[in-house]
Amino acid sequence: xxxxxxxxxxxxxxxxxxxxxxxxxxxxxxxxxxxxxxxxxxxxxxxxxxxxxxxxxxxxxxxxxxxxxxxxxxxxxxxxxxxxxxxxxxxxxxxxxxxxxxxxxxxxxxxxxxxxxxxxxxxxxxxxxxxxxxxxxxxxxxxxxxxxxxxxxxxxxxxxxxx
Numbered sequence: 001x002x003x004x005x006x007x008x009x010x011x012x013x014x015x016x017x018x019x020x021x022x023x024x025x026x027x028x029x030x031x032x033x034x035x036x037x038x039x040x041x042x043x044x045x046x047x048x049x050x051x052x053x054x055x056x057x058x059x060x061x062x063x064x065x066x067x068x069x070x071x072x073x074x075x076x077x078x079x080x081x082x083x084x085x086x087x088x089x090x091x092x093x094x095x096x097x098x099x100x101x102x103x104x105x106x107x108x109x110x111x112x113x114x115x116x117x118x119x120x121x122x123x124x125x126x127x128x129x130x131x132x133x134x135x136x137x138x139x140x141x142x143x144x145x146x147x148x149x150x151x152x153x154x155x156x157x158x159x160x161x162x163x
Contacts, residue, residue, distance in 0.1 A: 012064045020032055052156060052160045055159045055160070056156055062115075084109070094108060099129075100126060100128045100132070102114070102118065102132060103158070111158075111159050122147070123146065126150040133153070133154055133158070
């Protein structure tokens with residue numbers, strides 16, 4: 001008799017330790033404290049010159065935020081937040097039931113609200129957006145097939161275009 005056990009998501013400390021262990025394995029370095037310091041220094045150096053890394057770190061930072069219990073059952077956090085268009089789209093109507101167009105969402109809601117706008121779509125709908133981005137950026141792909149990797153992929157590709 002088997003029962004399905006729902007695994008708890010890893011804590012921030014557990015993810016940090018796992019990342020450090022993985023970096024240690026990749027680089028072949030054993031002193032965890034020294035490696036952690038070296039990684040932090042290297043990251044700061046790269047953050048100053050690489051806007052896409054900056055955006056990626058900010059995305060990861062937000063993902064690591066503690067999850068708050070939602071007072072409204074059945075309604076996701078993304079649905080609770082009101083998106084504010086940053087640009088009038090005269091002559092163009094936004095149709096939420098139309099295929100996902102990340103470029104239109106970026107234009108309509110701006111870079112600060114892009115991830116939130118994308119988070120309102122289901123994974124199958126986000127795949128439409130991924131295909132649209134891949135059509136303009138051949139050879140790129142999300143890190144995974146889940147909803148968050150697809151959002152991260154779209155944001156990582158589109159936001160550097162704003163610079």
